[in-house]
Amino acid sequence: MEEVEEMTECRVLPLSLVAAVTLVLAAATAVQAQEPSVRVYADPPEVAVGESFRVVVEVSGVRRIESIATPEPFDFARYRSRPVLSVKVPGGEAAGTANSVLLTYVFDAREAGLFEVGPFRVIADGRTLETEPLAILVAREGNTEVEVRARITPSRVHVGDDFMLTAEIVGGPMTNHEFIPPDLFGxxxxxxxxxxxSRTEWSWSARAAEEGEFIIPPVKVVDGDRTYESQPLTLVVGAPRVRVEASLGSQSIWVGGEFDFSLTVRGVGTLDEEPATPLPNDVAELLDVRESSFDLNGGQVGRGYSFRALRAGRFEIGPMRIAANGQTxxxxxxxxxxxxxxxGDADPPGDLLFTGVPGQSFAYVNEPVVVEYAVLHGQRRDMGAWPVIGTKSWPAFEGFDVLEVRGWGGRDVVVDGRRYEKYFLRRVALRPIRAGRVDLGAATVEVSIRNRSTFGRDWTSVILTSEPHTLEVLPLPDEGRPASFRGFVGTLEAVSWVDRTRADVGDTVTVQVEVLVEGVLEAHLAPEIDVPGGFEVSDPEIDTNYARRGNGLQGTRTYTYHLTATTPGTYVIPAVEMSYFDPETESYGTTRSHPFTITVVPADAEAR
Incomplete structure (x- = not known):
């Protein structure tokens, strides 16, 4: 009976890796005593450049293998396939002897010469076994000369598809070569x-951008003072393929939560018509639609929909019908x-915090209170990149006027002595509309974090809830309130200009009032200008500029009035007066601009 090899793949063992393997080896029948041994051999022992060969490590006469230590990668050969562990069960005259374990590698010979490999070291049954060095003879294949072989994978693609350009130098010494790719501009x-x-092979990744059939110039390889070139290649690029994708941006969605739904259409530059809203309005309220488009790779069009869920249940979005390029x-x-x-999760990860704390515990009526909502990420070593924000829900903000405000600041924050990175979600200025205790409820957010492990990456979704807060709201005092006070809480400083002090009937005089605001800029009302009867006045043009600092409650508002002269005479544009309540000093203040005198003459006065 012939000897039978039972090949069972057990464990992948990369080169240069000490693999800890535990195998129990026992025959079904009683086995003869055998001295533990290990040997290594090449199959075949002689090859030519470009041919494949196996290196086999065979361990016999042991019951348990603890580890197999492999030598460094072979410089003269390229590792072709992953090593395989197998068990050889003896047959024929050898039946009854102990099984053997085989560790098999497959290589492609890359350089001619006589090479020595090893030794391999095995720990089995508590003993250390070591092979003899292995000699492998690699001969040149006929009169093989040094050449560069290049390939494109795949060689037929579409616009927007990725492909690989690979080049290898064959028949040359195993030195470090310089690989120079061709110019593929356009x-x-x-x-x-x-x-x-390997030291003799290099790859590049590329993305097709133009339709057509192209000749790819040679890849050059520099070896010392000599340069070798590959043969030209052909790449066929077809028209872009139209692909449509739809996805939700959240894993957990709840009633009242805001979530995103995205539509991506690749391979087109525009849509023939706007898609229908993907959800009925009794399931979710549409908050916003964002459009995007790109011209590269045959074009890409996107739609981002923001919804607020209205009722619980199971629903289906789509299929959405997309009209593009005359097709559906x-x-x-x-x-x-x-x-x-x-x-919210009872025990969220300690490296994640969700904050939404008002900047103060008490305020006056109409005084803006800034609340910034942010996820703080502690950057665990085993955590991936930034957390991904999913569904969000906010307090009802009852008893407040709510204004979205901008803000600037660093991404690093320190909480209880620990440094976090801040992922900003929302910043609002809350203006209380009545005095008393006002509750500011909790906000909730879904956060997905990516964990790294030996076997890949996985995502974990957690629900975080901010702490609720209570704000004490004080009434504005009656004492000292100016007649020009219109409810603004903060500070104001006004200056004004006029573009001319003399005008003909029919001319337009421009008056600008610039107000430096400390407070909510959008809450500031346009100044009241008492324009005399010799002019027609337009509604003001308003220009708002935020200061790039602080909490987003500083900046300027410029009001531009156009006055058309209708009647000759001398007129006074009175000073603009604006009053405010300063919560820092707990007192009222007033700012005034300068008055202007304007002379209006008949249109033909100079001609006469």
């Missing part, structure tokens, strides 16, 4: 190094599950 969107597969395409249906409002 053919590809990008050409990026994908890395070295459909998305795959997307399942939507809306739950009731969550309470």
């Amino acid at each position: 053919i590809v969107e990008r050409l990026s190094p994908a890395g070295s597969l 395409f459909e998305t795959q249906p997307v399942s939507l599950v809306v739950d009731e409002v969550p309470t």
Whole structure:
């Protein structure tokens, strides 16, 4: 009976890696005593450049293998396939002896010569075994000369598809070569190094950008003072393929939560018509639609929909029908599950915080109180990049006028002595409309974090809830309130200009009032100008400029009035007066601009 090899793949063992393997080896029948041994051999022991060969490590006479240490990669050969562990069960006259374990590598010979490999070291049954060095003879294949072989994978693509350009130098010494890619300007969107597969092989990744059939120039390889070139290649690029994708931006969605739904259409520059809203208005309220488009790779059009879920249940989004390039395409249906409002995870990760704290604990009526909502990320070593924000829900803000405000500041914050990075979500200025205690409820957000592990990456979704707060609102005092006070809380400083002090009937005089505002700029009312009867006045043009500092409650508002002269005479544009309540000093203040005198003459006065 012939000896039978039972090949069972057990464990992938990359080169240069000490693999800890535990195998129990026992025959089904009683086995003869055998001295533990290990040997290594090449199959075949002699090859030519470009041919494949196996290196086999065989361990016999042991019951348990703890580890196998492999030598460094072979410089003269390219590692072709992953090593495989197998068990050899003896047959024939050898039946009854112990099984053997085989560790098999497959290589492609790359350089001619006589090479020595090893030793391999094995720990089995508590003993250390070591092979003899292995000699492998690699001969040249006939009169093989040094050449550069290049290939494109795949060689037929569409606009927007990725492909690989790979080059290898064969028959030359195993030294470090310089690989120079061809100029593919106009053919590809990008050409990026994908890395070295070995010292004799290099790859680049590219993305097709132009339709047509192209001759790819040679790849050059520099070896010292000599340069080698590959043969030209052919790349066929077809028209862009139209692909439609639809996806939800959240894993958890609840009633009252705001969530995003995205539509991406690749391979087109425009849509023939606007798609229908993907959700009925009794399921979710449409808050916003964002459009995007790109011209690269045959074009790409996107729509981002923001919704607020209105009721719980299971729903299906789509299929959406997309009209583009004179054709109709459909998305795959997307399942939507809306739950009731969550309470937040009882034990969220300690590296994630969700903050929404008002900047003060008490305020006057109409005084803006800034609340910034942000996720703080503690950057655990085993955590991936930035957390991904999903569904969000906010307090009802009852008892407040709500204004979205801008703000600037660093991304790093320190909480309880620990540094976090801040992922900004929303900043609002809340103006209380009545005195008393006003509750500021909690906000809730879904955060997905990416964890790294030995076997890949996985995502974990957690629900975070901010702390609720109470604000004490004080009434504005009656004492000292100016007649020109119109409810603004903060500080104001006004200056004004006029573009001329003499005008003909029919001319337009421009008056500008610039107000430096400390407070909510949008809450400032246009100044009241008492314009005399010799002019017709337009509604003011308003220009708002925010100061790039602080909490977004500083800046200027410029009001531009156009006065058309209708009657000759001398007129006074009175000073503009504006009053405010300063919560810092707890007192009222007034700012005034300068008055202007304007003379209006008949249109033909100079001619006479």
